[in-house]
Amino acid sequence: MEPAWMDDKTAQLTEGWRDSRGLSKRVRSLLEEQEAKILAAIDNCQKVKAQLNQYETTVRGWGRQQQDLEDRLQSLVDQCKDVRMLARQEELRASDKRQQIDQGEQQLHTVLQTVRKAASAVEACETIEDADHVMEEETQREEECLAMFPDVHTVITLNKAMEVSHAALEATATVQAAQHTADVDGGAAGDDSLPVAAASSIRDRVAALMSPLKAKDLRRLTQHARNLLQSGLVFAVHTTEGRSRHAIISFEDDRLYLHCLRDQPLPRGATTLQVGQSLMSLPLSRQTRIQICV
DSSP states (O other): OOOOOHHHHHHHHTOOOOOOOOHHHHHHHHHHHHHHHHHHHHHHHHHHHHHHHHHHHHHHHHHHHHHHHHHHHHHHHEEEEEEEHHHHHHHHHHHHOOOOOOHHHHHHHHHHHHHOOOHHHHHHHHHHHHHOOOOHHHHHHHHHHHHHSHHEEEEEEEEHHHHHHHHHHHHHHHHHHHHHHHHHHOSTSOOOOGGGGGSSSHHHHHHHSSSOHHHHHHHHHOOOHHHHHHTTOOEEEEEEETTEEEEEEEEEETEEEEEEOOOOOOOOTTTEEEOHHHHHOOOEEEEEOEOOOO
């Protein structure tokens, strides 16, 4: 037995059928209306598909850039290994020269004792001659040492390599911190995405994520800031002793308001701003909010 609504729909469709079994104006109108809806749905599908194609192309480009960066970083690591070997070679050269200088010093101590123990004129002359020879050799070794070290190429290469390595490590630390923030504040992949109200298209949402909100955006109340504020995605963060608490920043009656601090996870797509200790130390209750002067 068919549902009652099916009977009503059938009645509407069969109403006014012509004797020749042609479609009535009512039926044609319903079909045309349904056709328009289907065409609109197809158009929406095509628009979303176009956005996904564009996003896919963008992400693919990021992947290629990342691969290029990885290759360059690997090349940097290989170069750092070569530089480390260069440093080791320079260390060995310096160690060899230091041992030579040390031997020369020992010889000088020996001739010094000989000079102090000379008991005759003949012995004194021989001792002085030997001492002059030892001192001449040692002076030559010292001059060679000062001429050899530092090796200009080695020192400059090591210095540049360390600067580049430090910069790479700092960049790595920044990426790791960003990933940690995304995992802690934004949740794991697969959670609710950035609300549609925050941006009108996938491209706009990507742009919003790639361009984090800054304090100057709040002061100027840029459109990007207004969209995030209206979506309830702007939070002030206060961290003490490793504990972070968040307070939502709202925009009401053309004014910015900072609400009380709460221990709660941030929604997906939220953006945070660090707030000064003097502001966050105010005794705020859960019902309290304070106006932010910008």
